[in-house]
Amino acid sequence: MKTPSMSRAASTLVEKTLLGVKSTAIPGSGPTSTVSVVIRGGSKFESASGAAHVLERFAFQNTAKRSGLRLTRETELMGGQLSHYHDRESIVLTAKFLRQDLPFFVELLGDVVGSPSLDDFELVETVWPLAILESRAADAVPSNTALELAHSVAFRKGLGNPRLVDPDSDHVSIENVRDHFAATYTKANIHIVGNDVDTEVFQQLVESAFGSIPEGTAVSAPTPAAFHGEARVKSTAGNAFTLAYPLIGADASPAAAVLGYALGGIPAIKWATSSASIPTGAAEVSPFVSTATGYASYANAGLLHFSVTGPYSAASSVSAAAKKAASVIKSAPSSLSDDVIKRAIAQAKFAAASAVDSYEGTNWAVGTKGLGLGSVDTAAFDKVTPDAVKAVAKKIAEATPAVAAVGKIFELPHTDEL
């Protein structure tokens, strides 16, 4: 059994910088180890749209030392699993494997980060088709599209950059990808986290595998700024209506996440509706309409978003539920009781702790924290007071939201009709 990771990590992790490579080892003696390379190189930092997504998709492809095929087959033979993903701030490459294979997989990750071939034909033959597939799959879900648009309206540049490639655009060129690689896969922008490893062995291996990658400088993105506005995109996949509130600097606090749970909640039972006001309101309108609330936390910024989604035929119900949600947000400062806020703190803390309570989750949290990116600090929820949450609620009730409507846009409401 694993103990809650953040608390364990906080007490035992061993951080070290060797030859300019930042790494953190979390000692352990379990049967498997998980090593992640967290790279400050998400879509926020890209100079050409889609470069971060394509570069992430280039993970575990051909390198100078071996082909992508050999790399995959060797991993199969050893019994391991390679995975990669990216978000707005980071690219994460992870290898999970049997404990004794640590030297092989650290060397492999060093190879993948240090000397990928990044060939034009690989982009055309394997990477680009997968990238557009991923992008189309995400676009097929209206709530994804709405959240994506909300980011773009709320932040414009940096965090507002699209997370995935635009499948209808021209290719992201291989030069764009190589530029993003040269800027971000450097010692200044990576943090290597080994979970359940032998600390000293891990650090020696990291030193030899990553010691020769370029020094580089920390990449920077435009300072986040908050905007409001409206984006409307027609879609026949369904209706989604998102109200998003960008929060900058000190406003981007755990209290904002708590406010999300106070108004949106999470259902305690599968398929059920939470008893918080926004989902309850939506359930009164129609059983086909659902709501989702979330708080995306970034470095020095955050986005609190409330979404209402429903099938394409239920545009009027989605509109009614969206109007109800807007009125709930407007009346929140006066209607929120301390009891509701305390429940929300517990829910927010649980959700945050549960998200990082896996090897991969811990690695992500430790790595992003090491790089100064938006991360999760479970302990911070203990310090949230009802007054702080009410202050955020007041701020948001007075603010104009960034609004995204996807679906039957001629029926979904406009911002001023809410």
Added chain:
Amino acid sequence: MTYTQTVKIANFIRNSPALSAIFKPLARVYVRLSGYRNMGLRFHDIIIEETPEMQRAIHRLPSDEAYKRQFRQIRAHQCGITQHILPPNERITDATDIPYLKKNILQTEKEAAERLELDNIFVKR
């Protein structure tokens, strides 16, 4: 015989002065008599292309190279239909008979060989 094997044999001949002395003049005669250059083709335009490796190799050409390859092939067809050969200034010469597919074919054949090797690998544990 794969293209990779052909290249190996060619390199062996090139490295041996005695073999070079025999094969180089022979090769020149062979190329002249086969006549593809008179129809405006490079040698790499007439390598058999109905294999997965060749298809991939051709697909990996930059778009301008691929266009020129098609142009040469269509021009050669036209020569064939009209029973003509090109005027001397348009024919391919030693200098313009460039092995432009060499890198790509070696690469795709290497990939195929590696896949075959890995598919049939026997691991001793």
